Amino acid sequence: MRQELMSLPKTLAEDVARNLVMVARLLDDEPEQAYGYARTALRLASRVPAVREAAGFAAYGVEKYGEALAEFRAARRMTGSVELWPVMADCERGLGRPERALAMAGEPEVRKLDKAGQVEMRLVAAGARRDMGQAEAAVVTLQSPELASGSSQPWAARLRYAYADALLAVGREEEAREWFARALEVDQSGTTNASDRLAELDGVEFTDALDPEAESAFDDEADRETEARPGD
Structure with a gap:
């Protein structure tokens, strides 16, 4: 990316770089803001492949799929990648x-x-x-040597998780539970919510300690238990 930006005048390259940094920082948590920065970078340097790619991911993040596809196609034409x-x-x-x-x-x-x-x-x-x-074809599509491998690469967790979800969609709950567990084993960066899906299948419910309604329900339950104790 730095090499691509070197084709621009120094001040312009710095402005574009700042906007691209903000896109990267905000894309996951604040996609609308990331999209705004991406549009600015695109206005400044639309002939830079990295800018078109960043604009594509920003548009994808806010579900502007037609726009994202156009930007990805442009980036691919520029780079051949x-x-x-x-x-x-x-x-x-x-x-x-x-x-x-x-x-x-x-x-x-x-x-x-x-x-x-x-x-x-x-x-x-x-x-x-x-x-x-x-749905059944989706299960078959995910069956591959990569699924059976012992890799701990990030793609392994995502593949196992998708396979578990596909199994669950066709009613194969026990197998789904096994594959959610296997996804969790290699999900070192927490890219999936396999632990939550496992808990859901096991009937475990989590309470948000910061939820006022949950706190009220907890207090009511505690009061009922106190009233039920003999001799109090």
Whole structure:
């Protein structure tokens, strides 16, 4: 990215870089703000591939899938890279075109992706199957050598989690529970909510200690227990 920005005048490059840094910082927690910074960077330097890519992810974060897809396509034309192929396919899903996403999963570009990219493409394809009402096919789509591997890479947790969720969608609850647990084993960075899904399957309910209603309910329960004690 720094090398790409070197093609700009120094002051302009610094302004663009500041906006891109803010996009990265805000994308997960404040996507609307990230989108605003991305639009500013795009206005300043639309011919820089990294800017188009950042604008694409910012638009994707606020569910502007048509805009995101256009930016990803522009970035790909500029660089020739295929690494955005899975997220481009997911934009097709967001636009209500799962059949296009599924077609992209069979294109030659997929073979050029690294392992993480290929797994991401498989996740998108499985999602497209579910969008089309093909829940059993989604389960089959996720069955792969990567699923059975002992890898602890971030993609492993996401793949196991997606497989568990797909199993649950077709009523295979015991298997789903096993795969949620296996996702949790390798989810070192907490990218999934596998622990919550496991608790849900086990019938465990969590109470928010900061919720006033939950606190009131707890106090009422404590009062009832006190009243029920003999000899008090």
